[in-house]
Amino acid sequence: MRGFLLNRLSQSLILLLIVSVIGFFVLNLLPGGPLAQFGLDPGMTQDDLERLKEQLGLNRPLFIQYLDWAWRLLQGDWGHSFRDGAPVLAVIGRHVLATLLLMGTSTAIAIAIGTWIGIRGATHRYSLFDYMATVGAMVALSIPTFWFGLVGIYIFSLQLGWLPAGNMYTIGDGSVLNYLHHLIMPSIVLSLVHVAIWSRYMRSATLDAISQDFVKTARAKGLSERRVIMKHVVGNALLPMITLAGVQLPSILTGALVTETVFTWPGMGRLFLDSLGYSDYPVVMGLLMFSAILVILGNLIADIAVAIVDPRIRLG
Amino acid sequence: MTALAANAGPGRWWRSRTVRRFTSHHLALLGVAMITLLTLACVFGPHLLPYDSLYIDLRARFSPPLTGDHYLGTDPLGRDVAARLFMAGRTSLLVAFFAMLLSTLIGTLVGVIAGYRGGWIGAALMRTVDGFLSFPSIFLLLALAAALKPSPAMVTVIVAVTSWMEVARIVEAEVRSLREREFVLAGRMLGLSGAHIMFREILPNAMGPIIVAATLTVAHAILLEAYISFLGYGIQPPLPSWGNMLEGAQQYLDSAPWLAIIPGAAITIAVTSFNFIGDGLRDALDVRDDRV
Numbered sequence: 001m002r003g004f005l006l007n008r009l010s011q012s013l014i015l016l017l018i019v020s021v022i023g024f025f026v027l028n029l030l031p032g033g034p035l036a037q038f039g040l041d042p043g044m045t046q047d048d049l050e051r052l053k054e055q056l057g058l059n060r061p062l063f064i065q066y067l068d069w070a071w072r073l074l075q076g077d078w079g080h081s082f083r084d085g086a087p088v089l090a091v092i093g094r095h096v097l098a099t100l101l102l103m104g105t106s107t108a109i110a111i112a113i114g115t116w117i118g119i120r121g122a123t124h125r126y127s128l129f130d131y132m133a134t135v136g137a138m139v140a141l142s143i144p145t146f147w148f149g150l151v152g153i154y155i156f157s158l159q160l161g162w163l164p165a166g167n168m169y170t171i172g173d174g175s176v177l178n179y180l181h182h183l184i185m186p187s188i189v190l191s192l193v194h195v196a197i198w199s200r201y202m203r204s205a206t207l208d209a210i211s212q213d214f215v216k217t218a219r220a221k222g223l224s225e226r227r228v229i230m231k232h233v234v235g236n237a238l239l240p241m242i243t244l245a246g247v248q249l250p251s252i253l254t255g256a257l258v259t260e261t262v263f264t265w266p267g268m269g270r271l272f273l274d275s276l277g278y279s280d281y282p283v284v285m286g287l288l289m290f291s292a293i294l295v296i297l298g299n300l301i302a303d304i305a306v307a308i309v310d311p312r313i314r315l316g
Numbered sequence: 317m318t319a320l321a322a323n324a325g326p327g328r329w330w331r332s333r334t335v336r337r338f339t340s341h342h343l344a345l346l347g348v349a350m351i352t353l354l355t356l357a358c359v360f361g362p363h364l365l366p367y368d369s370l371y372i373d374l375r376a377r378f379s380p381p382l383t384g385d386h387y388l389g390t391d392p393l394g395r396d397v398a399a400r401l402f403m404a405g406r407t408s409l410l411v412a413f414f415a416m417l418l419s420t421l422i423g424t425l426v427g428v429i430a431g432y433r434g435g436w437i438g439a440a441l442m443r444t445v446d447g448f449l450s451f452p453s454i455f456l457l458l459a460l461a462a463a464l465k466p467s468p469a470m471v472t473v474i475v476a477v478t479s480w481m482e483v484a485r486i487v488e489a490e491v492r493s494l495r496e497r498e499f500v501l502a503g504r505m506l507g508l509s510g511a512h513i514m515f516r517e518i519l520p521n522a523m524g525p526i527i528v529a530a531t532l533t534v535a536h537a538i539l540l541e542a543y544i545s546f547l548g549y550g551i552q553p554p555l556p557s558w559g560n561m562l563e564g565a566q567q568y569l570d571s572a573p574w575l576a577i578i579p580g581a582a583i584t585i586a587v588t589s590f591n592f593i594g595d596g597l598r599d600a601l602d603v604r605d606d607r608v
Contacts, residue, residue: 019447144543154577250453
């Protein structure tokens with residue numbers, strides 16, 4: 001296990017290094033580069049900018065600048081928001097929970113529904129249900145998330161008036177029920193694509209598991225088909241799904257950004273767009289790096305979880 | 317095109333197993349039909365409609381669809397939605413098509429080199445692929461789009477730069493498995509150059525998965541362009557695209573829902589069609605099923 005852990009950790013560190021190089025490249029591509037936040041200040045003349053460049057060491061070789069930037073990231077100094085001067089990490093911290101709540105809920109929905117569709121599709125292979133699920137998944141993967149959100153708002157908020165059209169809670173009403181009421185539509189909208197992906201993978205994982213010898217053994221022991229499926233097949237089919245949950249993280253974050261925009265949900269996605277609108281590049285860069293780190297961490301945790309559950313992996 | 321022609325007799329490609337399998341895939345045929353219709357509508361539609369996509373009909377603002385001669389209604393400026401939809405289709409489909417070409421090119425190049433060379437070059441290239449995949453694509457897209465002037469060409473490049481990784485992974489795996497085959501060994505014995513073996517000997521045998529991945533990349537590229545244009549950082553008005561037609565639609569959702577519904581339906585139809593075609597090609601070309 002220790003060998004596996006060390007190996008997996010070093011892979012994540014290398015990935016982190018590559019991600020930081022890509023991030024640094026994007027930072028230098030932004031208009032005005034790292035100085036953009038000062039360039040917008042009318043009190044700054046060209047001479048001041050030059051002097052600042054000198055002071056901040058931006059005339060040094062790019063490689064040295066990168067090391068400096070990466071070192072400050074490591075120390076937790078991610079710069080300050082151009083909008084309110086607050087440290088970038090604190091700004092991101094204010095929005096993380098809303099996004100995690102949305103992502104967590106919709107992942108739970110996707111797992112519950114997707115797993116059910118996948119198992120049923122595999123046990124009733126080539127049935128009408130299986131066929132509909134296959135076609136349905138392909139269509140679901142093709143629907144733009146924001147458009148699905150707009151259609152949802154039109155039907156359930158504007159026409160039927162059942163669900164709120166946006167925001168995380170009604171001002172002045174902090175009850176849990178109120179939060180839940182606001183959570184329903186965005187989390188369902190965000191989960192659509194992942195229900196589709198989850199059901200497809202679950203179907204093929206279940207089919208793989210069904211053809212294994214231990215399933216034949218279980219049937220030979222005289223267990224009921226239901227017990228064979230629930231206990232022997234599903235347990236094994238769910239294993240690769242842990243990895244899938246990690247791999248899907250970037251796409252859930254992408255979906256969350258779009259969903260948050262449509263539903264004015266105060267998470268990281270909205271923060272990212274607002275910051276872009278204000279040319280608040282320190283926060284933009286911070287979110288870019290933060291989301292990548294979140295993804296790398298998520299994959300690491302998923303891999304470790306699989307290794308804990310499945311001894312075949314940690315023993316190589 | 318070895319993969320396509322492999323099992324066809326001379327001059328009878330249309331009777332090959334590949335073509336037969338594709339034409340028996342009903343959804344794929346439906347996809348081809350819908351894309352053909354959509355393309356024809358985008359090419360000829362604007363010439364057949366009574367209104368230009370930029371003509372402002374102030375007296376007919378917010379007309380609902382199927383009233384008068386604005387068949388799909390008008391937008392807040394009184395511009396004809398049908399005309400704009402077809403002009404937007406030209407932009408969106410062209411951007412997606414060229415983004416697919418560029419990202420397939422990048423992905424194939426990276427994948428072939430990484431798969432054939434292996435060693436530290438291969439490892440470095442594939443870790444870079446992983447690095448790009450660690451960013452949520454829309455964050456990277458938006459940051460790049462905000463940094464660079466979003467002309468249609470630039471949007472194409474940005475979409476390609478954030479969507480080549482999947483192709484690279486598929487090609488790398490394919491090339492790595494082909495590398496040890498006898499015909500590659502024979503090529504080496506004959507003293508062929510590395511580039512010749514990579515691109516003239518191995519690549520033609522990896523065409524199947526590349527064609528499938530490229531088809532699915534078109535679908536993906538249409539979605540990405542729609543996302544960033546919807547958020548205001550993609551194709552800029554007055555040039556319409558399916559994404560930017562939706563940009564202001566949310567505020568009129570109550571009074572003019574067709575502004576949101578129509579362009580979104582066009583995106584969904586186009587993306588679904590390409591996904592259907594990709595699925596059909598995957599069956600027809602015998603590509604392993606490792607993508608949804």
